[in-house]
Amino acid sequence: MKSPSPTILCGGLIAMLSLSSSLLAEVPAYKMEKSFGKGDFKAPPVCVSMDAADHLYVLLRDGTVATFDADGKIAGGFKPDIKPVPETMAVADGRIYLFSTVQTEQTREIQGKKIKLMEPSGIKCAVYDPAGTKQADLKLPEAMSATDAHFIGKELVIGDFGKSQILFYQLTGNEGKVTRKIDKVFRLCCGIFDFCPGPDAHSMVVANLGAFKVQTYVDGKKTTEFGARGEKEVEFCGCCNPVNVSCLADGSIITVEKSPTRVKIYDKTGKTEKVVTGLDELVSGCLKIPIAVDSKGALYLASSEKNCIVKCVPATATR
Amino acid sequence: MKSHITALAVFCLLAAPGFGTDRAATAPETALPPVPAADKSMPQKNLVLKIAVNDIYCGKTACSCISKIATRSYDNLLAELKDKHQITLEFTYFMEIFDLQNAVAGKTYDGFVCKPWSVVHLANNKATDFKRVADLSDPQDQPLMSGVFLTLAGSPLHSLADVHGKRIALGQPDAYEKNQAPLAMLAAKGIKPAAQLTYSSCGENISALLDGKVDVAVVSSYALTASCAVDFAKPEQFRTLAETAKMPLTSFLLDMRKVSLIDAARLQRALLDLSGDKVPKDLTGKGFVLPASWRPLRQ
Numbered sequence: 001m002k003s004p005s006p007t008i009l010c011g012g013l014i015a016m017l018s019l020s021s022s023l024l025a026e027v028p029a030y031k032m033e034k035s036f037g038k039g040d041f042k043a044p045p046v047c048v049s050m051d052a053a054d055h056l057y058v059l060l061r062d063g064t065v066a067t068f069d070a071d072g073k074i075a076g077g078f079k080p081d082i083k084p085v086p087e088t089m090a091v092a093d094g095r096i097y098l099f100s101t102v103q104t105e106q107t108r109e110i111q112g113k114k115i116k117l118m119e120p121s122g123i124k125c126a127v128y129d130p131a132g133t134k135q136a137d138l139k140l141p142e143a144m145s146a147t148d149a150h151f152i153g154k155e156l157v158i159g160d161f162g163k164s165q166i167l168f169y170q171l172t173g174n175e176g177k178v179t180r181k182i183d184k185v186f187r188l189c190c191g192i193f194d195f196c197p198g199p200d201a202h203s204m205v206v207a208n209l210g211a212f213k214v215q216t217y218v219d220g221k222k223t224t225e226f227g228a229r230g231e232k233e234v235e236f237c238g239c240c241n242p243v244n245v246s247c248l249a250d251g252s253i254i255t256v257e258k259s260p261t262r263v264k265i266y267d268k269t270g271k272t273e274k275v276v277t278g279l280d281e282l283v284s285g286c287l288k289i290p291i292a293v294d295s296k297g298a299l300y301l302a303s304s305e306k307n308c309i310v311k312c313v314p315a316t317a318t319r
Numbered sequence: 320m321k322s323h324i325t326a327l328a329v330f331c332l333l334a335a336p337g338f339g340t341d342r343a344a345t346a347p348e349t350a351l352p353p354v355p356a357a358d359k360s361m362p363q364k365n366l367v368l369k370i371a372v373n374d375i376y377c378g379k380t381a382c383s384c385i386s387k388i389a390t391r392s393y394d395n396l397l398a399e400l401k402d403k404h405q406i407t408l409e410f411t412y413f414m415e416i417f418d419l420q421n422a423v424a425g426k427t428y429d430g431f432v433c434k435p436w437s438v439v440h441l442a443n444n445k446a447t448d449f450k451r452v453a454d455l456s457d458p459q460d461q462p463l464m465s466g467v468f469l470t471l472a473g474s475p476l477h478s479l480a481d482v483h484g485k486r487i488a489l490g491q492p493d494a495y496e497k498n499q500a501p502l503a504m505l506a507a508k509g510i511k512p513a514a515q516l517t518y519s520s521c522g523e524n525i526s527a528l529l530d531g532k533v534d535v536a537v538v539s540s541y542a543l544t545a546s547c548a549v550d551f552a553k554p555e556q557f558r559t560l561a562e563t564a565k566m567p568l569t570s571f572l573l574d575m576r577k578v579s580l581i582d583a584a585r586l587q588r589a590l591l592d593l594s595g596d597k598v599p600k601d602l603t604g605k606g607f608v609l610p611a612s613w614r615p616l617r618q
Contacts, residue, residue, distance in 0.1 A: 164551065187526045189547040190384045210547050211526040212519075229519035231417035238415055239382035240522065240547045259414050285414070286383035 029274045030299070033072075033311040040066060040074050044304035048292040049091040055130075056292060056300055057096060058309065059089045065096060067130060070294070072311070078132025082124070090149040090156065095135060099146035099158070100124040120145035120162040125176075140176040143167055147193040153202055155179065161193040166206070168220065180220050187211040189240040190286035199251030199268070207255070209240040214255060214270070226270025227255075233264070234272045239286065246291045246299070254299065256289045258282070263291075263299065263312070276312055349439055350610035351450040351573075354584035366582055367407045368429040373419045373437065374569055375545050376457060376603060379412040384550050388458065393432075395599035396606075404589035420493070430573040436495035436615060438572055451570040452587040453594075453607035457541070460605045465540045466496035466563035469528060472556055476534060479561035480510060485534040487512040488524040494539070497524070499616050500563035501537045525552045535560065541568070567613055 043060040050056055054070040063085040066077040080086070086098035103118040123146040125138040140146075144162030151157070156169040156176060165183035169176035186193070187210030195206040203218045208225075212235075215225040227242075228235050236242055242255035252273060253266045261283065263276035282289050282303035290302040299312040373380050374391065381389030393410060400406040411428070413419040416437055422428055423441045431438050435451055442449050454462040470476045476485065482505065490497025498517070505512065516533055518524050521542035528536040529552070539546070540562070543554045571590060573583050587609075593599065594606030 185530070187522060187529075187548075187551040189522070189550045190382060210522045210551050212523055213526075229523055235519075237417055239520075240384075260418075 029315050030276045030278070030312040031315060032278050033313060034280075034308070036072055036300070036309050036311040037066070037068065037074070038308070040068075041307050041309075044307050045302040045309060046087060046290065046304055047089045048290045048300055048302050048309065049089050050292040050294055050300070051091050051094075052295075054294045054296075056294070056309075057089060057091050058302065059086060059098070061085070061304065063098075065089070065098070065128070065132070076130060076132075078128065080126060080128060080132065080134070082126045084124070086126070088146055088149050090151055092151040094130065096128045096130065097138070097149065097156070098126050098128065099149050100126075101145040101147075101162075123158070123160075136174050138171070138174050138176055140167075140169055142178050142181075147191070148195055150195065150197050150204075152197045152204055157195075157204065159193040159195055161188055161191055164188050164193075166195065166204075166217075182217060182220050185222070190243075192240075192243050192286070192288045194244040194288060194290075196246045199247055205245050205247055205253055207242045207245040209243055212236045212241060214242065214245060214253060214266070216253075216268070224268065224270075226266065233275060234270075237262075243286075243288045244291050246293050248293060248297055249295070254291060254293065256291050256301065258287055258289055259285060261289065263301070279310065279312075282306060282310065346439075346615050349435060349449065349451050349570075349572075349613050349615070351452045351583055351587060353587065353609060354580065356584075356588055363405050363585070365405045365407060366585065367409065368573075368578065368582075368586070369409045369411070369427065370430045370432060370571075371411050371413055371419050371422045371428045372431070373413045373416050373433040374455070375434075375541060376569070377412070380414050381545075382547050384547055385545050388545050390601075391458075391603045392601040395601050396593060399593050399599060400589055404585075404592070406586060406589050416493075426574075426577075428574070429577045430571065432569065432571050434495075435567050435570040435572055435613070437493060439615065440493055440495070448575040449572045450575050450583060451567065451572050451610040451613070452583050453571045453590045454567045454610050455569040455571065455607055456604040457545075457568055458603045462568060462608050463565040463611065464496060464568040465565050466490075466500045466537050467540050467542070468501065468560040468562070469525070469536050469538060469557040470534060470560055471528060472558050474534065474558060476560060477558070479504070479508065482512055482535050482560065483510045484513045486514040486516070486532070488516045488518055488527045488533040488536040490521075490524070490537065491517055491519050494519075495615055496539050496563060496566060497521075497537045500566065503616055504561065504563055521546050522548045522551075529556075537563075565611075566615070567611055570610060571607065 043062040045058045046061050047059040056068040058066045064079045067075045069075040084100040086100045088099045090097040101120045102122045104121040106119045108117050123143045127136040143158050143160045145160050147161040148159035158167045164186045165181050167181050168179050170179045189210040195204050198204045206215045208215050212229040213225050213227040216223050238259050241257040243258050244256040246254045255264050261279050261281050265274040283305045292300045297314045301310045376389045376391045397408050423438050439449050456462045492498050521538040524536040524538050525548050527533045542548050590607040598606035
């Protein structure tokens with residue numbers, strides 16, 4: 001009934017054939033470990049990050065950071081005394097960077113009524129060691145909100161939903177200086193903005209969810225994109241998707257969709273290679289599903305609604 | 320009795336030739352005209368209907384980014400239908416319209432509350448026969464919508480004629496206001512775009528326009544106020560070139576192969592009775608109105 005989208009109408013059939021062929025003969029490629037961290041989360045997980053030693057750091061909604069070792073056992077944790085409560089996190093070189101969005105009261109007119117709202121107006125960043133000892137406060141100008149954060153190369157990169165932009169910071173001491181930004185190209189929605197370091201040194205992959213696109217940027221310039229809204233497996237459904245992305249070591253791109261929960265693995269060109277089957281619905285409605293990936297290719301999906309992390313272990317790794 | 324005469328008059332007015340239709344061949348009328356009530360002294364047995372819902376303004380089916388606008392709840396309506404009219408509606412909510420459309424194929428539902436074309440376009444196989452028993456107004460009391468031709472505010476295009484030779488983003492065939500209606504308008508005026516891209520959401524169409532992939536995008540008339548696009552597109556960024564014919568926004572449709580005409584008429588009267596001044600507050604707006612005549616183009 002529906003044709004592939006977007007398509008130029010005359011070329012639609014060719015596109016349809018090439019997409020369909022990639023979806024044949026899939027077998028369950030992942031085994032679910034639903035007991036991961038069971039009982040360890042006193043608050044919903046809102047962000048996950050993996051370090052080079054396969055330690056998983058989980059940021060909870062109350063600001064607590066829980067650390068799991070490579071065997072999945074809880075290895076530590078701390079609750080930082082910072083306000084506002086951090087909403088996202090980056091981990092690099094044995095340091096945990098926690099980011100908060102400062103809110104200030106604004107008056108807005110909605111449907112003819114003046115309403116006072118708390119709106120983002122800047123960010124704070126506090127740096128901790130794994131034991132929870134504060135190392136530094138970073139000054140990061142220009143960002144209105146911190147929705148996602150990663151280190152790409154030596155730069156700290158912040159996803160700022162408030163201004164629909166990605167900011168690249170060069171850190172000198174405790175000061176961050178914006179060296180470049182990507183803006184005016186993201187169609188964001190539902191307060192969600194996720195990206196991840198890409199397969200190449202200076203690349204990143206962005207979930208441009210309002211446009212139903214996954215885009216790769218190298219040195220701040222878009223190089224490739226794929227995705228469209230639709231009901232086929234290769235497409236993204238819902239009101240806006242994918243909500244989260246990550247990359248495997250071979251450069252494949254993992255996409256995570258909400259409502260319904262779907263996890264798919266694409267090659268760099270946007271061809272679906274695997275669909276992770278057997279997943280329960282992790283969230284209902286418009287919520288992100290943060291994802292981290294370890295060196296063995298296992299996926300860690302955080303559900304803030306079900307207060308859990310689902311670990312998806314590749315079939316090859318379990319043999 | 321007076322209310323039914325008024326309702327009939329409104330229906331006849333709306334059913335006048337040309338309302339909501341285009342010049343090409345059209346499908347049968349989708350609206351169920353008002354049917355006078357039978358003897359009211361007769362006791363009515365409980366009527367139970369399974370209904371699938373995908374409503375732009377309902378909190379259970381809308382995206383959270385428009386939660387300030389999409390506050391509609393059917394809970395009180397369902398309670399009052401049961402209490403005052405002995406009609407039990409078993410609602411199933413679908414956030415994803417594709418899932419609701421799949422539910423049409425499953426034939427497990429007696430009716431639907433959604434954009435009518437979402438299910439009417441699936442009725443071509445004659446296995447189903449959908450009739451709109453009522454249309455539901457939006458929070459501003461507007462029961463109709465349209466497709467809107469947008470270009471960027473700074474664009475040199477100023478009229479529909481300017482679309483000739485330009486690139487346009489349309490909807491898929493399951494989105495009448497973004498596909499059949501605008502294509503009919505262009506064909507009627509002999510306007511031929513140089514390229515037509517089709518997408519499955521207003522967000523993608525607007526994104527294509529903002530990215531310079533197209534010169535014109537057709538979106539639903541509510542796109543800049545009640546869709547995910549509100550988070551990344553503001554009305555002042557665009558210029559409206561033209562608007563398609565009006566069509567129902569959200570309708571209560573029944574599958575007339577599963578529901579008798581008597582029961583459909585009974586539900587219609589009950590919905591209208593619980594609208595206007597008597598509408599439950601959480602339904603937002605004035606509630607249901609008699610269905611406007613709408614005969615969409617044949618596919």
